[in-house]
Amino acid sequence: MAVALQMTPLLMLLASVASAWGTHSRTRRDRTDLLNVCMDAKHHKTRPGPEDKLHDQCTPWKKNACCSANTSQELHKDTSLLYNFNWDHCGQMEAKCKRHFIQDSCLYECSPNLGPWIRQVDQSWRKERFLDVPLCREDCQSWWEDCRTSHTCKTNWQKGWNWTSGMNECPVKAACHTFEFYFPTPAALCEGLWDHAYKVSNYSRGSGRCIQMWFDPAHGNPNEEVARFYAEAMSRAAPRGHGPLLFCLVPLLLLWLLG
Template identity: 75%
Template sequence: MAQLVTTELLLLLAGVAAVWAARPRTELLNVCMDAKHHKEKPSPEDELHEQCSPWKKNSCCFANTSREAHKDISYLYRFNWDHCGQMAPACKQHFIQDTCLYECSPNLGPWIQQVNQSWRKERILNVPLCKEDCQQWWEDCRTSYTCKSNWHKGWDWSSGHNRCPVGAACHHFHFYFPTPAALCSEIWSHSYKLSNYSRGSGRCIQMWFDPAQGNPNEEVARFYALAMSAGAMPHGIGLLLLSLVPMLQLWLLS
């Protein structure tokens, strides 16, 4: 089992190092994306609303953004969660948490990439969500309906908000997302991916957390930022991975 975990960590580090090598951003910790509603820099935001509240101490979103994140067809993106009938409340809660993480978290720096889009200059790619987060998201949405597997594109926006395109049939979520991994990776064009690591491991991002216990995503961002920064040096990726093997084994035995 320890060997499998070590192998997965090495593969993860190789992947994030490769991503880092392809992008010019140098700040990986405590940063905000250059996107539609984000602050330029993270700062305290005392009035964050409900499910966005864990980020009050240090946030990339404004209070008004957090309130809009809880509304149907809000001004943020004019996105209608109920495009195939009313979404189950438990399912919608995950999408609100997803929006709060995206808009508010200052701990996504290792996965930020530049993009050439009219509404943002940066996005996140392959953020490793803790396996419980993906699995619960999938379970709670199984009875809800949708008509697409990629929610980033392909909608009919003629009404001012997203509607199913012609020929797209509404089915239960599991028709378009047969597994938790499919849901996390496909729904937002690989913004996320399912991690085999659990909450509290320090190796995966939690979509939500209890702020009284601190922000666990800070440790996760530091881990990947260190790996990616070292991997950006000439021939650094291979050397980094080799040097990490003894340390990873110590972690697994501790």
Template identity: 65%
Template sequence: MTLPGWGLIFLGLMATANGLRKGNDMLNVCMDSKHHKFQPGPEDDLHQQCSPWKKKACCTANTSFAVHEDASYLYNFNFNHCGQMTPACKRHFIQDSCLYECSPNLGPWIQPVSSSWRKERILNVPLCKEDCDQWWEDCRSSYTCKENWQKGWNWTSGINECPIQAACHPFTFYFPTPASLCENIWSRSYNASSFGRGSGKCIQMWFDPAQGNPNEAVAKYYAYSSAPGIFSWRASLPFLILTLLVLLWV
């Protein structure tokens, strides 16, 4: 084989190895944020809605208990800012918090952020259609005063309160569709996916641990193929085919 042929083989192997490394770097990771562990590990005592992640979690047991409390020490966030939130609605926000605090499968969507309380955030996590739809349906009769809960609150009392002249309305006033709820409430942390559970292409907010964690396969899918800004097998395929053709030619 000629020297150029060996050179192309080397470049192809390097491209493949680089893609695998970048993909692997996005699997089984924890965000650099306020309450996250440095790396995921077993947590046998995770509380209630956070328990599906006990085999491999980015949260501690204490964090999982606090997630279930209103205005807890985690962020002093009051979900009852417009009267008592219904239990069905609150359950989705607890599961949302468990996913955020505990999941090690959000790596493909972790982005750096300049903030006083965290160095990383998630952006455009593809949330399964059923999750968005049910979240919206169960919160229709609850009330809020804002469509973006990430910012803009009045914190003078130490917990979040509605800004002046921000009126309380049913969720459907600020979130007319399931997609608007999922995508706007946490500043695009989620993207309302058109894919459903079982597709392997969307993240479930919650799952039955007896059936395994479906989000592991979803994270791998995006890490190795289609997550923005990382190695894409699809994009690299022409290069690999060209390498093979040149090798056959020489």
């Protein structure tokens, strides 16, 4: 008899820890090097540190950032010199939508709290990326809600663009439609857009179990607690390899299914 699994917060959390552990096991980073780190990527600093002049939506990271002030300035331009990426490839993107993309870019470039999800890649412009970061559900929902009426022509923005002009253009025969056409659900947007950089969490902002794309720096950086939680979970599971983690997951899943 087929059983339809419904991902409860507990199952989502277990899956996130397992995903983070598996991701980390494929990188060159030492297991103790998961906190307060920067990715090995095109514009990232080698080590995080204070940046008093971070611009606008990147300012939450000014006390401890992996990005420079110049990088934060470029992230707010419609066509940034950082990657020559044009948000307005299907006409003018709405301001409320673009705000989320700038916040997403600031998190990518500036955050020192993504260590548990960093993995090695073989790309000309970076040696590391993050994968399956548990994004708080409200952050994903509001991103989708604010972008559903803007337009694009692709579901995966990580690859497949026409770069002949020096900036991203829609591939031949790729029609421009609303975001809602290409991304019918919030998860389709947040998980598909950057080739699974994010995994939508069932946890909410402030839970300590999901990464917030943006936060009020007056109340501290909540993502520090989240990174510590996953790093500690991975450290407990790591010494004996995958076995203990899987043996912990299987009984819990069976109990849930049979309960």
